[in-house]
Amino acid sequence: MCGITGFLGGVADPEHVLGQMTRALVHRGPDGAGHWFDLRAEVALGHRRLAIQDLSIEGAQPMHSASNRYVMVFNGEVFNHMELRGRLGGACRGHSDTETMLRAIETWGVREAVTQFVGMFAFALWDRETCELTLARDRLGIKPLYFGRVGQNFVFGSELKAFKKFPGFEPKVDRRALTAYMRANCVPQPLCIYEDFSQMSPGTLLIVKGGKTRVERYWSAREVARAGLDHPLTGGPEDIVNGLESVLEKAVQDRLLSDVPLGAFLSGGVDSSTVVALMRKHQSSVRTFSIGFEDDAYDEAVHARGVARHLGTEHTELVVTAADALEIVPRLAAMYDEPFADSSQIPTFLVSRLAREHVTVSLSGDGGDELFAGYNRHVFGPKIWKVMERLPIDGRRLVARGLSAVLAGAWDQAFGLLERALPSGVGVRLPTEKLQKFASVLPAKDQLALYETLVTHWSSDVVRAGEGHPVAWSDLGDFASSMMLTDLETYLPDDILTKVDRASMAVSLEARVPLLDHRVVEYAWRMPHEFKIRDGQSKWALRQVLYRHVPRAMIERPKMGFGVPIDAWLRGPLRDWAEELLNKRRLQQEGYFDASLVRTRWNEHLGHVKNWQHHLWDVLMFQAWLDSQ
Numbered sequence: 001m002c003g004i005t006g007f008l009g010g011v012a013d014p015e016h017v018l019g020q021m022t023r024a025l026v027h028r029g030p031d032g033a034g035h036w037f038d039l040r041a042e043v044a045l046g047h048r049r050l051a052i053q054d055l056s057i058e059g060a061q062p063m064h065s066a067s068n069r070y071v072m073v074f075n076g077e078v079f080n081h082m083e084l085r086g087r088l089g090g091a092c093r094g095h096s097d098t099e100t101m102l103r104a105i106e107t108w109g110v111r112e113a114v115t116q117f118v119g120m121f122a123f124a125l126w127d128r129e130t131c132e133l134t135l136a137r138d139r140l141g142i143k144p145l146y147f148g149r150v151g152q153n154f155v156f157g158s159e160l161k162a163f164k165k166f167p168g169f170e171p172k173v174d175r176r177a178l179t180a181y182m183r184a185n186c187v188p189q190p191l192c193i194y195e196d197f198s199q200m201s202p203g204t205l206l207i208v209k210g211g212k213t214r215v216e217r218y219w220s221a222r223e224v225a226r227a228g229l230d231h232p233l234t235g236g237p238e239d240i241v242n243g244l245e246s247v248l249e250k251a252v253q254d255r256l257l258s259d260v261p262l263g264a265f266l267s268g269g270v271d272s273s274t275v276v277a278l279m280r281k282h283q284s285s286v287r288t289f290s291i292g293f294e295d296d297a298y299d300e301a302v303h304a305r306g307v308a309r310h311l312g313t314e315h316t317e318l319v320v321t322a323a324d325a326l327e328i329v330p331r332l333a334a335m336y337d338e339p340f341a342d343s344s345q346i347p348t349f350l351v352s353r354l355a356r357e358h359v360t361v362s363l364s365g366d367g368g369d370e371l372f373a374g375y376n377r378h379v380f381g382p383k384i385w386k387v388m389e390r391l392p393i394d395g396r397r398l399v400a401r402g403l404s405a406v407l408a409g410a411w412d413q414a415f416g417l418l419e420r421a422l423p424s425g426v427g428v429r430l431p432t433e434k435l436q437k438f439a440s441v442l443p444a445k446d447q448l449a450l451y452e453t454l455v456t457h458w459s460s461d462v463v464r465a466g467e468g469h470p471v472a473w474s475d476l477g478d479f480a481s482s483m484m485l486t487d488l489e490t491y492l493p494d495d496i497l498t499k500v501d502r503a504s505m506a507v508s509l510e511a512r513v514p515l516l517d518h519r520v521v522e523y524a525w526r527m528p529h530e531f532k533i534r535d536g537q538s539k540w541a542l543r544q545v546l547y548r549h550v551p552r553a554m555i556e557r558p559k560m561g562f563g564v565p566i567d568a569w570l571r572g573p574l575r576d577w578a579e580e581l582l583n584k585r586r587l588q589q590e591g592y593f594d595a596s597l598v599r600t601r602w603n604e605h606l607g608h609v610k611n612w613q614h615h616l617w618d619v620l621m622f623q624a625w626l627d628s629q
Contacts, residue, residue, distance in 0.1 A: 006156055028048050070128070071125070073123065074121060075122045077255075082257075120142035130209070136206075141492070142516060174193060182460075193338045201217075202493050224521060225485045231526065244527070248545060251520050260359075263362050264362055266307060277311055335503070339621050339622040341622075352511070361510045363511075378533065385444075567613035582623070
């Protein structure tokens with residue numbers, strides 16, 4: 001895993017500029033730096049190396065192809081590169097995947113070559129013959145890549161930090177991106193928080209030549225989903241589960257390729273436990289890592305511990321206090337480079353830091369929710385809509401107003417009394433938050449409106465002079481499948497994968513996500529829906545794979561997620577920090593938000609009128625990001 005950057009255009013002292021841009025990404029690659037220039041063509045490529053495969057000088061970048069036609073900088077891993085070498089034939093200098101990629105590009109061309117790569121990647125390729133720069137991002141958006149213009153110069157990089165070192169860079173906040181961020185707690189691709197800059201979309205190539213750019217798509221999740229629904233797998237449950245285990249096992253086995261120590265994140269949930277169980281089939285020893293919390297409502301460490309003991313892993317667990325987690329908050333804005341407000345960024349960083357003390361690569365279970373209907377909205381959304389569409393919308397609006405009018409504290413008290421009457425261990429996690437969400441969806445006029453409400457924090461009116469950015473809805477006819485595909489194309493790359501990439505790379509840890517092998521994705525979309533949600537249970541087929549390795553009783557429990565008690569922290573240890581960032585005069589002077597609306601929600605949160613933790617975290621993370629600029 002690495003950091004890449006570079007530019008096209010004439011600048012004074014290009015060697016110094018590229019050196020500064022590359023050094024800004026040192027956390028992504030502490031093991032070495034490389035630079036290449038062609039002053040006549042006015043092109044520069046920079047690389048920071050985190051050495052994973054071929055630790056020798058033969059694996060260093062920028063790397064030239066055998067014919068010297070191509071020069072490439074590459075971030076990521078191509079896990080099938082040894083198989084590709086067998087197909088390509090010929091002698092090799094070293095055993096890095098970068099060399100294999102260049103040989104494939106020389107043999108097949110860029111577009112055909114990327115369709116053969118199995119893995120996660122973002123790369124920049126300079127063709128010395130045609131004077132073309134090609135940028136590429138992997139199919140699912142696992143690895144990041146930004147680009148844009150500073151004056152007449154074209155710049156690119158793994159993170160925006162690199163652009164700040166380019167002469168003449170004077171960033172301006174893009175109000176459309178800010179509005180989209182406030183809706184979704186992350187900046188969705190292809191938008192970027194800065195005007196005149198963009199994120200590469202997953203599964204695309206960007207070709208730059210003679211000052212002009214064009215985008216080509218080489219893989220589409222939407223096309224994969226539609227093809228899968230049109231040509232579903234046949235056979236009974238055992239056939240489907242056997243096929244799923246086979247494709248998952250291959251994906252996990254491929255990701256064990258490493259010349260450095262390797263482990264896995266383990267929460268004790270379905271996804272990470274499945275990954276670790278399949279790792280255990282191919283390795284005599286597996287290292288696993290988990291984070292525990294003092295607050296039982298957020299602590300999954302006991303479940304991870306049980307799975308680790310059953311699978312026989314070498315397990316490392318860190319119990320985190322509120323003080324440990326809060327110490328991370330001031331570092332988040334600089335770490336994430338753009339405003340980013342998924343509060344699970346905190347435990348994700350903590351478990352990454354823990355793992356990095358022992359390994360350089362860690363496998364993760366991300367992607368299972370999007371592929372196998374793991375979010376509550378996938379299960380309950382269609383049920384809720386089936387009831388809602390039978391009721392008059394005016395009546396639903398009236399009920400919504402009634403539910404919303406009750407103070408959050410009153411709901412907490414009522415649910416507390418209810419839980420005393422229930423058997424031990426039975427209850428509802430975050431009941432008030434769930435009830436408030438239910439009230440918010442009642443007025444939805446159609447399925448898209450219902451989904452938008454479920455995934456939206458702030459409406460566009462909170463951003464002054466903001467411009468709306470609609471949800472990129474992917475309609476497949478079936479409501480649950482449409483939500484899953486939309487999550488796969490938006491929430492997954494924009495939130496989940498951004499979170500994991502920045503948190504892991506902040507400590508120079510490579511995170512691998514076997515469930516997002518594109519062959520697993522394609523198989524999952526061919527699975528009939530009844531193998532994803534069955535008898536009201538999500539991830540049915542994936543669970544059956546896991547139950548072949550781990551007892552059902554260890555896994556069956558309500559979904560928790562990977563959260564922290566931001567609501568309580570904002571009323572307690574983070575209150576002074578938040579109050580300073582949410583100062584009304586400051587908000588008015590900066591001019592980004594409706595200060596009165598923000599302050600109203602802040603006061604309602606402090607007074608337990610409503611739990612606005614997610615909305616306030618959005619504002620706070622933007623404000624903290626502003627301070628970091």
